[in-house]
Amino acid sequence: MKQKTERRNFIKSSLLALSGAIFYKSKLAANANYDVDSSTGALLHTPNDTLNVIHNLHTTHGNFSHKEIPEADLEQIRLASVHGANSSNMQTYSIILVKDRQKIKDITTYEGSALFLFCVDFNRLIDCAKQLGHAYYPDNMTNFVTASINTTIAAQTAVIAAQSMGLDTLLTNGIHRGDMQRVWDILELPQEKCFPLIALVLGYATEEPLYHAGRLDGVGIFHEEKYHKLTTEEINEIIATYDNKEKHLGLYENWDQDGHAHYLDWLHSYWLGRASEPTKSETAVFSFIKRSGFVES
């Protein structure tokens, strides 16, 4: 029982759909051009404002205030979002701005002042092709993967634009949890050739976080010239890095109060429970990608 209640509270208070931010910069700081706080090791200056924004990226876990976002700011983010690269400049996405707060909650399970929903979408291109008498069949997984990359690039560009303007953000794949059909129903998405990929909730956090989530930024993430298979020693180092609370890599800081020896014990026995066995049936995401017509036979 304790575990169930705790799990529910945990999910309610801090479900990290997509968790935020930055922390450990010792390796960078070893380079000559950067100043470092000698007590914390934190980087004091990055070479430009954009890198500062990137180093300060962080996720607001649903605690957005009721303050409205100025229309000009939303427009700025919207126009920024399309400037990322995209394959053959075909912009195989649609970006839906939602300001109705109840709708935002129904779609993402989170509250916020505005939502940008980034969808893989070929319907505009198909409509134009038909109008000109061309047959066009974006009907396979290559189309889906390429369009997903285009779509995610737009979403992350919007995140960086928003945070540069002082807005708080939450990127979430909450749209893929629960009954996914709701997203199609609420937003009247086309059933074919359109797939809601990633949601960006925007607003103003009611309070600053105590810390920004950290990141692994060494061996196992970065490889040189070719893929490096981890040694047992390196695996143990990574496990220990997750256990180092000062690095804030975990979703839950009190994992050790639950009798777990390591943070990753908590993650696997508790958070990733369903993934401890092979997948038994088709996931909803795959079913909806199929229904959208992006899986060749």
Added chain:
Amino acid sequence: MKQKTERRNFIKSSLLALSGAIFYKSKLAANANYDVDSSTGALLHTPNDTLNVIHNLHTTHGNFSHKEIPEADLEQIRLASVHGANSSNMQTYSIILVKDRQKIKDITTYEGSALFLFCVDFNRLIDCAKQLGHAYYPDNMTNFVTASINTTIAAQTAVIAAQSMGLDTLLTNGIHRGDMQRVWDILELPQEKCFPLIALVLGYATEEPLYHAGRLDGVGIFHEEKYHKLTTEEINEIIATYDNKEKHLGLYENWDQDGHAHYLDWLHSYWLGRASEPTKSETAVFSFIKRSGFVES
């Protein structure tokens, strides 16, 4: 014959794996806070340096010089890349830095000073789980889609970091063209639970482009509160927007010299030829996603 030679030259000179940049800002400019060049309609100022970087994002189409990138700059980009959001802070990616120029060409088909290859990768997490005695099966399309989002977020964060530092970039899915097995072979990628998703080629362009590629940034891309199905009139407007050469939306500026009435005629009859019929057999991308173990039965 003419068409074949022309196609080859076109591909050689300007294959837009993932094309760049920004152009039309009239809608934004309609807001009060921004100055506009009255002759061109271009935005003169954006509210901060980061937005300036975003509005100036553009792709270098392979014309990189032989100049080396300072090690500190590569390190800065590498560390910036991990600061994007990622699901449950599990960082389900690997980032491989390649400086061997021949290898870069063999992998991407492009030349450049450095390559960051962003791979969906669960091997680090699986290794750690095994070491601690946990079973972990990231074996379905939901895992793949979620990890692809994480991986692309890292890639676009790296692009914005690099361009803020004055580097030129090319994001390409060239790794998915030709014999994909070469990427596994050259970089010794694990056969399972690892998939090379997107490549970022970095360097210094030998010359500035004459213009930055434009973007559609109106109806059909942006939707309000719900999905808007295009009217015939709107479809015709989008077709006309592609035909407006001043917007630089096309991959090829001389489409009308080839007897096409519209840019999209050129795109469909020439560039997207293979997509004019339904996909007949499994694409290589889907085959490799399956082999990587990300497709549930």
